[in-house]
Amino acid sequence: MSAPGAKDSILRVRHLTMRFGGLVAIDNLSFEAGRNDITALIGPNGAGKTTVFNCITGFYKPTEGMIQMTHGDGREYLLERLDDHVIARQARVARTFQNIRLFGGMTVLENLMVAQHNPLVHASRFAIAGLLGLSGFKKAEREAVERSKHWLEKIQLIDRADDPAADLPYGAQRRLEIARAMCMQPLLLCLDEPAAGLNPRESDQLNQLLLDIRKEEGIAILLIEHDMSVVMEISDHIAVLDYGVKISDGTPDFVRSDPHVIAAYLGVEDEEVA
Amino acid sequence: MAQSATSLSARLPEALKDAAIAAFISLALFAFIVGIRTVDDPGKLLLQPRPWLLAGAVGAVFVGRLLLNLFFWGGTHTQSAFAPLLAPLGRTFEKASPWLTPALVAFAVTLPFLPFTDRYILDVAIMVMTYIMLGWGLNVVVGLAGLLDLGYVAFYAVGAYSYALVATHFGLSFWVALPLAGLLAALWGIILGFPVLRLRGDYLAIVTLAFGEIIRIVLINWYSLTNGPDGITRIPRPTFFGLELTRRGEPSFHEFFGIPYSPMNRIIFLFYIILVLALITNFITTRLRRLPLGRAWEALREDEIACRSLGINTRNTKLSAFAIGAMFGGFAGSFFATRQGFISPESFTFIESAIILAIVVLGGMGSQIGVVIAAIVMIGGFELFRELEQYRMLMFGLAMVLIMIWRPRGLITSREPSVYLKERKAVSGELVQEGKG
């Protein structure tokens, strides 16, 4: 197990507890995500992984605990105190969803433009400069389109930029959602089961994309995943959850051989641990 | 349609049976309401049986249903026969919209000088334009942001009363009061919008309806300010750069330009005012759609949670839609007040909200040209039945029901992307969400 606080962490989750009425979804969970690491959160179905995500991204207010985000320049954000959109905008945490949430009736390009809403609104001086067609806004918009193009090329969807997002095949929608999150220029990218429903080839592409993102953008990735080929291959660090409690935490090799993890998985889906 | 090959005679027994059932049901429906009329007699009510009317109504249902069964429905009547007729019509409009828009604008601009135009036609045109403007304003809220507002008439009322009050009390001219009324309406949009933003769907609809009614009740009862149900009279008319368009204006339009006085001048002037106001509304809305704010409205309609995850402040985004929609309603209200010269709470009932919403939904949510077509059809059509005073509201309601059943997404369903890389491809209406707010 890595000693907490010893390395440079972008996200520190401390004593996080979430109760829904009488149900304890997360119980006193602590873990950290390294600044340039891919951290995986794994565990059987219903272990509370998505709830952790919802607490980090502000969709749920945790019952107890602290979620601390530290930027590279030392600025700190206590995420449990912020609204979801503030977490996305200021703390610069982006996320995807387990059941893809694209803007289906808008085109692929529009989806990526919406992700750049805040800088664009600012450049459009809250629509006034935009209405008048001032050049500052036009420049900002061109840059936003360029960034969108960059990501569309990365996810091989540049040819479908003008098609509605809902028309894309499933795997492409997953990639588009990641690209949309990246267009926010986040420092922490939270992916909720990005490999769910992908075929082996798409799954490999996803691994490559995530490794690329970490290498080129230098950001941290936190992911929930069931697909062990993804988790074991790309993660630097894995935290294992069962019934809302952390049962293991460490490198992939450590977690793989941890008897607690094997015990937790054996009863459920033992082949996933292999 | 597949069964239309079967011969009429083979279908006849089935059709007769179905028509008989329909006739029987209509007999149950109409037995009291149509078959017997209550007549006032001093002190009490008398009943007046109307068996022939009842028989006629039931017979009409029987014959109508029989004919529909035999000639239109071809055995199955789950899908109406008229829907396939309306779909190509919608597509035609969609295809035609690149040239239809300039053609309509050109027609509107020249309308006052076309040979067949008389005062009546111009009056109707002014009314249609007012509803087009209201429709465009509500389209921001309902069509783009996906927030269901059933109390839009409240902002129309705020605009009308704002202008009427500042004009009659402080003598402000229409052109000064207009922006003021728009701002006040926008402010009310924010005040009313703020508490209800967390509500979704039908709840939002019913609360906005309640707000609309509250404003109307306040207008009726706040006698000292609004003059209650008697309304405000002698609201000043708009001037043309200070020139009055009346016979004895000081200074007057016709004397300044050395032309003979005609009451038509004023009507034409009013028509151009509403035309310009409406075109401004359209310009701002279409422009906003291509800006980040408008894109955020549409994203909000598509998926609010995704918006929040992308750092969009959904509360402010919703409020901006409410405020801008309300502002256009306020402008239209001021125009209404200055055109009528008289306003009372009577003009701002729920039915107005329903009509404006119907125009937006029937036209196809989010579609600017759809609003124009729906306003022309509904308001113009409504005028056609002017002779049948009491039947026309009935026809209006029936039209709302039938058009919705035939084309639930409205006439123009496709959505125009706000930005594109290579080519602008319309998004099929099937994919566009309607919003849950």
Place this chain on the structure above:
Amino acid sequence: MEYFVQQLINGLTLGAIYGLIAIGYTMVYGIIGMINFAHGDIFMVGAFIALIMFIFLLSIGLTFVPLALLIVLIISMAFTSVWGWTVERVAYRPLRESFRLAPLITAIGMSIVLQNFVQITQGARVKPLQPLITGGFEVMERDGFVVNLSYMQILIIVLTVVLMCVFTLIISRTSLGRAQRACEQDRVMAALSGVNVDRTISLTFVMGAALAAVAGVMYLLYYGVIDFYIGFIAGIKAFTAAVLGGIGSLPGAMLGGMIIGLIEVFWSAYFTIEYKDVAAFSMLALVLIFMPSGLLGRPEVEKV
């Protein structure tokens, strides 16, 4: 104190009428998730059928009030149900799996149609009915102020309570009630497990219309005048009641109706009668903002 008790009685009576209409809204909203905007006008049609039937019975010399009332109730419930059924069949069923706004627009359209249809066929004038049930108890008296509990009010409250019990039993004990609850949960699964969804929804509309008809009869007897427009305001208030009680909950609708009735009566009695509707509507807004699931409704958890 006496004044207060009197207003309490009046408020509960009015609340019972709202509650009966509210049940129709709450059942329909529960099962197909739409505001049946025309429901208030169904109530109005019920009141008109009752009016015509009453005058008819009186004109043929049937002056024994309990019998006349029974006949009127049965006839009005039966014929109003046909209206409720027809509205669903014509305007809502074709749009059931469609766009969410479409049925709302057809519902508003149906409301306009019903109002204007009755206006055309029966005239726009206010229709009076002579008082049939008069008299009552003096509950208490002090300083010359008498608190009255009229037979009319007793009838309304007792009838409402009885109907409430009957309908709660139907929902909780019969197969129809089970089918309704199944459709509320998941219409597709209900259909797969053999529930006739179309029939269940139709019956829900029929039940709602029948209760609205009872409310119509009571309104007619209580106020003595009706017109084609009574459905609109009563409808909004009843919907408010349904929301207040928690949409989908039958006891909630009744409770909400009582609260709205009390608010309206007390507001009129102690503040201004002009603003009684404002009080009711403000209540609606406040409840929805601070307690969106109502008093007895199930809270809705946002799924991310």
